[in-house]
Amino acid sequence: MTVQLAFTDDLVDHLRLLRSRRVGVATYHRLLKQHGTARAALQALPEIAREAGVEDYHPCPEGVVLAELKAGRAAKARLVAQSDAGYPESLRSVDGAPPLFWALGDTALLARPMVALVGARNASSLGLRTARKLAGDLVDAGFVVVSGLARGVDTSAHLAALDGGTIAVMAGGVDIIYPAENTALAHDIAAKGLRLSEMPMGLHPQARHFPQRNRIISALAQGVLVVEAAAKSGSLITARTALDQGRDVLAVPGHPFDARAAGCNMLIRDGATLIRSAEDVIGVLGDPQTVELPLPAPAPAPAATPKPERSLRETAALHDQILSRLGPSPLAEDQLIRDLRVTAKQVAPVLVDLELDGRIDRQAGGLLALRTAN
DSSP, X not given: OOBOOOOOHHHHHHHHHHHSTTOOHHHHHHHHHHHSSHHHHHHHHHHHHHHTTOOSOOOOOHHHHHHHHHHHHHTTOEEEETTXXXXXXXXXXXXXXXXXXXXXXXXXXXXXXXXXXXXXXXXXXXXXXXXXXXHHHHHHHTOEEEEOOOTTHXXXXXXXHTTTOEXXXXXXXXXXXXXXXXXXXXXXXXXXXXXXXXXXXXXXXXXXXXXXXXXXXXXXXXXXXXXXXXXXXXXXXXXXXXXXXXOEEEEEOOOTTOGXXXXXXXXXXXXXXXXXXXXXXXXXXXXXXTOOOOOXXXXXXXXXXXXXXXXXXXXXXXXXXXXXXXXXXXXXXXXXXXXXXXXXXXXXXXXXXXXXXXXXXXXXXXXXXXXXXX
């Protein structure tokens, strides 16, 4: 069931914890495991920060969260928690799933089979027509089309899927429309489809927010379909994330001399399924009219004494070790793990924290690098 905005102390505490500085998704869950409740975690945060070398640390003020909740109610958005029955199972099942997200529109779409359709912002006329045709045919077949509300391919996909079911995952607050040219489309999606975001209400998107958005796009869907993408593009980040999440990656081929098709051609070369029509997509993902979606997981029995796998002090130390090993030149993640002499299980959530915090960049081929100032 969707969280209704009766500003309970527990809801406020959880949102304060999630909005606190240097608390990413993995740290949020780790703090809850260690301290049992969001309130206890909030009380412990200043001491944890001191042990990590951060002085004069203050958790997110209660007033900031109350203002966000009131803004959400004013926008007629709803806050969906990971513990709610209405939280999509496809998203719940991946590492780094947002504990809470804002939803504006028809949340029933989250229970239907979904396919992500992404691609170039500066798409060609052919690319835009292809996106429109694929999206229209896919919603006619019963899929909900998920995309990122960007100009170009995303816009074409949303427009074609508007009457059949489309979800726009936003990089900023669910009430902040970007780009501004898609204002009318965004209002139509809220009326007929769904807009969602894990970001605070009123937050204007920054460059580092888009990879975070992309992981939600790919996690919601059974597969990610790429229509035109340059060799280095956000669409390829979405495709890489989809592979990490166990999703199918599909791509429409393009002319070998067109730079806008280079990314799609690379994906196909590396094993992505070549797509010519919606029938090809259905052949990979299955008929959405008959596919069985995962059932909601039963609520786990409460543990008497939560036992953390790794203390926050150790995690802070690992943050510093990773940052000291990385530089502007990319380093393979496998090599980093060997250098640190830790397991992949230990380092994975820390890398997610650093990536979401904008400290590191993940690149194609499992490479990592420090994020340089723009």
